[in-house]
Amino acid sequence: MDLLRDAVAYVRDDPERFRRAVETHAQLTLYALGWALLIFVPLGVLVSRSARAGPAIVSAVAALRVVPSLAILFLMEPLLGLGFRPALIALTALAGPPILINVDAGLRGVPGAVLENARGLGMTPSQSFFRVQLPLALPAIVAGIRSATVEIVASASLASFVAVRTLGNFVVQGVTTGNEAVLLVGAASITLLALLAELLLGGAERLVTPPQA
Amino acid sequence: MATRTGAAESHANGAGRAAGGSAIDYVGVSKDFGGGGRSAVSEITLSVAPGRFVVLIGPSGCGKTTLLKMTNRLYEPTAGRITIDGTEVHSLPAPALRRQIGYVIQQTGLFPHMRIGDNIAVVPRLLRWDKARVAHRVDELLDLVGLPPAEYRHRFPAQLSGGQQQRVGLARALAAEPSTLLMDEPFGALDAITRTRLQGELQRIHRRFGQTIIFVTHDIDEAVRLADEIVVMRDGLVVQHGPPLEVVTTPADAFVAELVGADDVLRRLSLLPVGSAMRPLDRANGATGAALPAGPTVTRSAALRDALGTLLESHEDHLTVVDEDARPIGTIDLETIQAVSGRAATGAEGVSPHADVLRA
Numbered sequence: 001m002d003l004l005r006d007a008v009a010y011v012r013d014d015p016e017r018f019r020r021a022v023e024t025h026a027q028l029t030l031y032a033l034g035w036a037l038l039i040f041v042p043l044g045v046l047v048s049r050s051a052r053a054g055p056a057i058v059s060a061v062a063a064l065r066v067v068p069s070l071a072i073l074f075l076m077e078p079l080l081g082l083g084f085r086p087a088l089i090a091l092t093a094l095a096g097p098p099i100l101i102n103v104d105a106g107l108r109g110v111p112g113a114v115l116e117n118a119r120g121l122g123m124t125p126s127q128s129f130f131r132v133q134l135p136l137a138l139p140a141i142v143a144g145i146r147s148a149t150v151e152i153v154a155s156a157s158l159a160s161f162v163a164v165r166t167l168g169n170f171v172v173q174g175v176t177t178g179n180e181a182v183l184l185v186g187a188a189s190i191t192l193l194a195l196l197a198e199l200l201l202g203g204a205e206r207l208v209t210p211p212q213a
Numbered sequence: 214m215a216t217r218t219g220a221a222e223s224h225a226n227g228a229g230r231a232a233g234g235s236a237i238d239y240v241g242v243s244k245d246f247g248g249g250g251r252s253a254v255s256e257i258t259l260s261v262a263p264g265r266f267v268v269l270i271g272p273s274g275c276g277k278t279t280l281l282k283m284t285n286r287l288y289e290p291t292a293g294r295i296t297i298d299g300t301e302v303h304s305l306p307a308p309a310l311r312r313q314i315g316y317v318i319q320q321t322g323l324f325p326h327m328r329i330g331d332n333i334a335v336v337p338r339l340l341r342w343d344k345a346r347v348a349h350r351v352d353e354l355l356d357l358v359g360l361p362p363a364e365y366r367h368r369f370p371a372q373l374s375g376g377q378q379q380r381v382g383l384a385r386a387l388a389a390e391p392s393t394l395l396m397d398e399p400f401g402a403l404d405a406i407t408r409t410r411l412q413g414e415l416q417r418i419h420r421r422f423g424q425t426i427i428f429v430t431h432d433i434d435e436a437v438r439l440a441d442e443i444v445v446m447r448d449g450l451v452v453q454h455g456p457p458l459e460v461v462t463t464p465a466d467a468f469v470a471e472l473v474g475a476d477d478v479l480r481r482l483s484l485l486p487v488g489s490a491m492r493p494l495d496r497a498n499g500a501t502g503a504a505l506p507a508g509p510t511v512t513r514s515a516a517l518r519d520a521l522g523t524l525l526e527s528h529e530d531h532l533t534v535v536d537e538d539a540r541p542i543g544t545i546d547l548e549t550i551q552a553v554s555g556r557a558a559t560g561a562e563g564v565s566p567h568a569d570v571l572r573a
Contacts, residue, residue, distance in 0.1 A: 113318065114325075116318075117322040118324075119311070120285060120287055120316040121311060121316060121335050121336055121339070122309070122310075122313075122336060123335075136324075136326055210326040210371065211371060212371050
């Protein structure tokens with residue numbers, strides 16, 4: 001209880017400091033997500049259409065996922081230096097695989113009979129894609145976006161290692177100074193943000209899933 | 214030509230283009246899928262008159278589905294010409310062509326993310342009908358296939374039974390009033406009772422609107438029940454083409470004989486309708502309002518096998534044949550049944566006089 005009171009006191013002590021950290025954290029997350037969507041959704045569409053290169057690209061990307069987020073940040077540092085931009089690039093790269101893989105799997109998962117029927121009724125290729133294939137792939141695509149987002153929220157904490165003051169700063173500071181209250185402020189806020197993203201996107205996923213029997 | 218009543222009526226409708234069907238002609242049509250194997254379809258020439266219900270039948274891999282899908286260019290022929298009402302199918306962009314042709318496949322065909330109303334509205338919306346017209350048409354079609362619009366319009370496909378889904382599939386294919394319907398084993402995944410019911414609905418719709426229907430199946434009972442003409446295919450070729458009665462009573466070769474179970478008298482009787490064997494009622498006697506005779510009756514669309522059963526059970530020497538409205542139209546007895554059950558069926562009442570002439 002003392003710990004909780006101390007943590008609240010720490011936030012109250014300098015609300016501006018806490019607000020800025022939340023803001024930076026959220027901003028970094030949203031930007032990284034935005035860039036990742038812009039790059040990896042179209043890429044996933046392309047990959048899903050190639051019978052031969054597609055699966056190879058997807059497995060290569062999946063293999064890349066074993067590289068830990070922290071390693072990506074540190075690997076980028078000599079190339080890009082410190083600050084918001086390198087952190088953004090690292091997080092965007094991190095969000096890529098789950099989005100790419102799910103876009104590909106979602107689009108490929110639409111039964112051929114359904115697509116042939118769309119053509120048979122007289123849809124053009126683009127009508128068939130936007131009215132049938134994409135909507136049917138949406139649940140899988142949104143699931144990919146959801147796991148990418150949660151991953152970004154968590155990993156944005158690590159941006160404090162490249163001098164971006166996210167909620168991760170409190171964690172690092174708490175650990176290095178042995179101040180558990182500060183550590184709690186960081187850890188609890190990050191968890192709440194991740195849960196919020198999970199809830200919102202989980203809801204979106206249900207919304208785009210056609211009802212079953 | 215030994216047509217059945219439905220086709221005769223649809224021919225009459227066929228005079229007006231809007232309500233009737235299209236003439237479809239295949240001339241030397243082949244399809245090669247590459248890979249060096251034999252052709253899926255080899256130089257098939259086939260004429261389908263407006264309003265005919267034509268069933269393509271044969272074992273899997275015989276080319277029936279390939280032929281069907283070349284009609285709306287889901288497959289492109291390697292050689293030959295396909296024309297609809299004299300217009301080559303390639304003279305239109307494929308999507309425009311397909312919007313004029315109804316297309317029904319097995320029950321996987323509905324779009325699971327669209328409500329029933331939206332599924333039916335797909336083609337009218339592609340054709341940019343205005344909202345009110347689309348909504349009106351959707352309700353009209355739901356009524357036509359026996360699904361109350363208020364109850365079903367807003368449901369999703371997964372919330373319907375297989376039979377209901379297939380009714381929606383049929384409604385969707387009919388949405389833009391096509392003069393041609395292509396159906397690829399539409400009832401293949403349904404249970405026997407539902408299948409029979411839907412076959413009846415399809416016949417009713419065909420009788421009413423007179424579309425030209427090309428229907429693929431591997432089920433001979435279904436083919437005989439529905440077809441004006443049966444086209445038996447094997448290895449990409451047409452083996453026999455004729456009215457159901459002719460295919461059943463005079464199979465062109467051993468392959469067709471096996472397909473229709475020609476050696477089995479009871480089986481053959483189960484394929485033939487009462488109407489094909491009955492002695493028509495004398496016009497003078499059977500005139501309007503004739504009272505129903507006291508004896509047992511049988512409808513003309515019932516199978517001869519059932520008529521035989523009723524006859525044996527009743528201890529009568531004949532049955533009265535009635536039409537769909539229970540009006541007497543003929544009689545049937547052991548002699549008339551025997552006349553078509555034997556292989557030498559020529560000369561029997563109702564049997565095509567040119568049953569031995571194969572038009573392949």
